[in-house]
Amino acid sequence: MHAVAFGSYRPRPARRGEERIEPLGGSPPHHQPLSRVGERGADVPGAFSHRELRQFGKSLLPGRVQTAVLFLQLLLGSLCASLVAYERGMVFIPGGEFSRGRSYDWPDTRLAWYPNPLKDDTPVRKVYVNPFSMDEAEVTNERYAVFAKATHHKVPYHWLKGEIPKGQEKRPVVNVSWDDAVGFCRWEGKRLPTEAEWERASRGLAEGRMYSWGDDNPTAKLAVYGLDTGAADVCSKERNYFGLCDMIGNAWEWTADWYDRKYYEVSPDRDPPGPAQGIYRVLRGGSWFDQPPLFLTCSYRSWARPAERSPTIGFRCVRPIAQRRPDHRASLLP
Numbered sequence: 001m002h003a004v005a006f007g008s009y010r011p012r013p014a015r016r017g018e019e020r021i022e023p024l025g026g027s028p029p030h031h032q033p034l035s036r037v038g039e040r041g042a043d044v045p046g047a048f049s050h051r052e053l054r055q056f057g058k059s060l061l062p063g064r065v066q067t068a069v070l071f072l073q074l075l076l077g078s079l080c081a082s083l084v085a086y087e088r089g090m091v092f093i094p095g096g097e098f099s100r101g102r103s104y105d106w107p108d109t110r111l112a113w114y115p116n117p118l119k120d121d122t123p124v125r126k127v128y129v130n131p132f133s134m135d136e137a138e139v140t141n142e143r144y145a146v147f148a149k150a151t152h153h154k155v156p157y158h159w160l161k162g163e164i165p166k167g168q169e170k171r172p173v174v175n176v177s178w179d180d181a182v183g184f185c186r187w188e189g190k191r192l193p194t195e196a197e198w199e200r201a202s203r204g205l206a207e208g209r210m211y212s213w214g215d216d217n218p219t220a221k222l223a224v225y226g227l228d229t230g231a232a233d234v235c236s237k238e239r240n241y242f243g244l245c246d247m248i249g250n251a252w253e254w255t256a257d258w259y260d261r262k263y264y265e266v267s268p269d270r271d272p273p274g275p276a277q278g279i280y281r282v283l284r285g286g287s288w289f290d291q292p293p294l295f296l297t298c299s300y301r302s303w304a305r306p307a308e309r310s311p312t313i314g315f316r317c318v319r320p321i322a323q324r325r326p327d328h329r330a331s332l333l334p
């Protein structure tokens, strides 16, 4: 199982008499609230409600041309933002800055005799990402089947006779390699999210927190986790702040980035593209198999060889809104 293959590190529970180190929590000092973004991009930054626009229009006095021009600009900006943001099955994630990484300690972080082998999700740094649209759900079996049929791409090995296992049409496709995922996203005119995009989308307003919903461990209402029976249908749990399903749990999700344990120390602050090379690709979000906390947190970075096909690994795609600067992964862009 994936958690066994890549889970060499687990925090040791605090011993009797030993101080339990609580997550630092709280908002970072330069916390900037995001604009509320509804599901499927129903409202976006720069968008105004019809009532607000009507009221503003009524306040205009005849002859005040400059004000009228401003009103028209606002109206057009609002319409454009809505048009750009809307795409069925996708959610608009506004561009912005957020605190990436783990801002709290695990119980063994400060124990000199028990050095923490993984501090790959630190240091916490402010990172800016451009706006993008993201699949609201992990790619399902039925969606993948359309791609496989159209492109003659091979299907996951557990599909007997090439067919989706009965009753699993709405489950996330798993046993797909990184290249399978890239091929699917490209076929849909999309690409895999970068690590930074994935974490931005996963966190929403939960900067400095363990999970999308705060610091409390998941419950059966919030995430698919801790099972031995496989993934569940996508979107069977509560959505996160942006309206995304299963960012925590259900299937691990491939990202575009190579894995480098020390990348956060050297990454650029704006749209970090990931290391230029590596051996493993980054996985995010934990799976149906994993137990909280660690693997299921917003900041945890897992990894696997690109050829890995695991029953716990799936993916979802994104589409950039703004043109990204050319980088070494330009070939991934649609």
Ligand SMILES: [Ca+2]
Residues within 6 Å of the ligand: 138, 246, 247, 248, 249, 250, 251, 252, 253, 285, 286
């Ligand atoms: Ca997931």
